[in-house]
Amino acid sequence: MSQLQPTICIVGSGPSGCYLAQFLIKQWPEAQISIVDRLDHPYGLALYGVAPDHHGTRAVTKQFDRLWSNPNVQFVPNVEVGVDVSLAELQANFDIVVLATGLHQDRKLSIEGDGLPGVVGAGRVTRLINGHPNETADDFSIGQNLLIVGQGNVAIDIVRLTLTSPDKLHGIGVPANIIEAIHSTPIRRISIVGRSTCSQAKFDVAMVRELANLTNVSFSASGLASVSKGDASDPKEAAIHDLVANSLAGAQRNVDFYFGWQPTAIAGSAEVSRVTFSNISRPEETLIFDTDTVITAIGFEESDDASIRRNQLKDSNSNIDVGLLSAGLYCVGWFRRGPKGTIPANRVDAKMVSDSITQDFQNRDDLGFKKGRQAIKQLHSASKS
Amino acid sequence: MSKDIVILFGTESGNAEFAAEDMAAAIESDAEVTVVDMTDFDVSEFSADVFYVLISSTHGEGEVPSGARPFIEALNSNAPDLSGVEFAVFGLGDSTYEHYSRGSEIIEEKLRSLGATRIGLYGRHDASDGSLPNDAAVEWVKDLFATL
Structure with a gap:
């Protein structure tokens, strides 16, 4: 042969x-x-x-x-x-x-208002941060009240990178116009909301533990199955409890985790201003966020x-x-x-x-x-x- | 080195395999060297006539990489007597994370608990700066065999 x-x-x-x-x-x-x-x-x-x-x-x-x-x-x-x-x-x-x-396309939320200005996919944000040659930052900026939909590792990347100082972002090669788009209005609050319970959330424990290195950030969580780390049998819950328990008082930036909610509508006139969620296990219960920027991190298609x-x-x-x-x-x-x-x-x-x-x-x-x-x-x- | 050498790698992203191949190339003029994936290695074949070089990464919360899992499970369930077996270890990790380089340590502790003897310096590489382990692993393995 x-x-x-x-x-x-x-x-x-x-x-x-x-x-x-x-x-x-x-x-x-x-x-x-x-x-x-x-x-x-x-x-x-x-x-x-x-x-x-x-x-x-x-x-x-x-x-x-x-x-x-x-x-x-x-x-x-x-x-x-x-x-x-x-x-x-x-x-x-x-x-x-x-x-x-x-x-490589961000999966769309497919709900009312998902095309409003101010709603952007996490994959696109990651490409901008990495200087992808085919992405433009024209309509991209992050306000002071960021809502992230999804709790996988890409969502955690967005939390970490948007709360990283301009100097450090510059040091890891993030383009100047993107640093400006992230930091021109300092972020005060990030709400990170997902459908799953904490133990079923898509993030890796090491990714959440890494968030503890951020400075001037206070963490909170709602929708956990356990009250404290001592009660938590699940490693993801334990990691979230640690983040919350070790938060410094007086921090000027907040990151709030919400487990068990799915988005039902995005509202706004010229751009996004409010997102409504419904509880997964109690659908009549709603949660409303006033926000200026929504980053969707619910996968790719x-x-x-x-x-x-x-x-x-x-x-x-x-x-x-x-x-x-x-x-x-x-x-x-x-x-x-x-x-x-x-x-x-x-x-x-x-x-x-x-x-x-x-x-x-x-x-x-x-x-x-x-x-x-x-x-x-x-x-x-x-x-x- | 009079003994034949088997380089056993446990990998997640392929970096440990890549470094294992470079280590083999660096020492193959002095000894008979084979590179074997831990996934494919039969733990009943451990022999005192062979010197083993182990290289493994670390996964997640200080776990062994998926490529080393069947190997550790086989060692746990078969518990072979490794008296007389000699080995050296090179560990990969990223010090950004809490359980830096833990993966190789789990394997090292398991082999010693079964009677094997670790020889030489414990090699390490920290990937937090984005470098590959290859250069450090090659230097380490050359030094290792220069002193044996």
Whole structure:
């Protein structure tokens, strides 16, 4: 049998795409891999979705840097599949095409008023903080009374980053206009409201414990199942109790956690001014917040203007569980399984899809004849001309 | 080093594996070196004829990474006699968090409780500055084998 040297195109250079390339190289050291990205720089969410003060989490990009010193791996910047080249063209020129484009649009609240000025998605805020080249800050600023909907790690990132001093934000590379948008009106109060009970909330304990490092902040919580840390059997409740108990009196900024509420309406004339919530277990009970800024952090979804959509690519042979869309076409990461799980979860996903791909191709001896990276140059230059 | 070397890594984001591969490359001219994921390692295969280099990250609230969980569970349930087994440890962590570098310590304590002996300095890397552990791990492993 001839040596297996498939030509592979991975669309998207975020964590899922890069992990997948690492695993495929281990299986096929001679395979030619092109990793395409619509931006001019690789790593996607690892750069624009991870908080800039979480250096340890970002270190994974240094692991991926090693990819580019492999002569069989090529980064192709500034190519958006579905716009600059078609998926069909890629499939015609590579033995294997894998979609790793993620899901990057903030999930909408889908309630009355969710489009009012002053309501902004946490993913967009995180991209602004990280200097994403396609985001503009024109209509973005945070007032003194911030309401965050959602209690996952992204929501906790927003709490921490918006209460971080301008000097420190500058030190971790946050653009000056974004620091200005966060700090021009000093934040007095952040209300962070979620549907779940505290023990079911999506945040990680370490993320909440990290909030204790903020200065001049007093924490409160309502809707906990326990009265004090001594009664709390759940580690998330214990972490919240610790934050509250260790708050300094006289702090000028407040962070209030509310567990067990879902938003029902957003009101305001020119911009958001009030949000109403209803209690999950006692729906007749409402909670009303007067606010000038709402940041929604309730997860991610496929973009309204996405140029490639997973469900349109499925055929009768698809097996999404192992990443197979159709013969030679695969998907990995959030694009495959939805917006759940952290960067390490996408490593596990990439390993699984890599195994699935190599298994499908292990007995093929007709590989390596497609043009691969030469083709992508031609396609790209043709589209730009 | 007269013994064969097995580098066992326990990882969450792949950084420990990446550093394990660099450590192997740095010492493979002097010894027979194999890199093995803790997830794939059969704890009944521990041998006094092999020197083990363990590298593990820390997850969440000072837990072992998911890649080391099956390994720890197997050590707990099978409780193999590790008398005569020698190993060294390099721990990864982030001092921003409360339980810095705890993951590798859990594994180290477990191996010693089963009779194994830890050799040399306990290596550490702090990722709070965003650096990868590779350089520190390579330096540490070279020093380790220079003195053995």
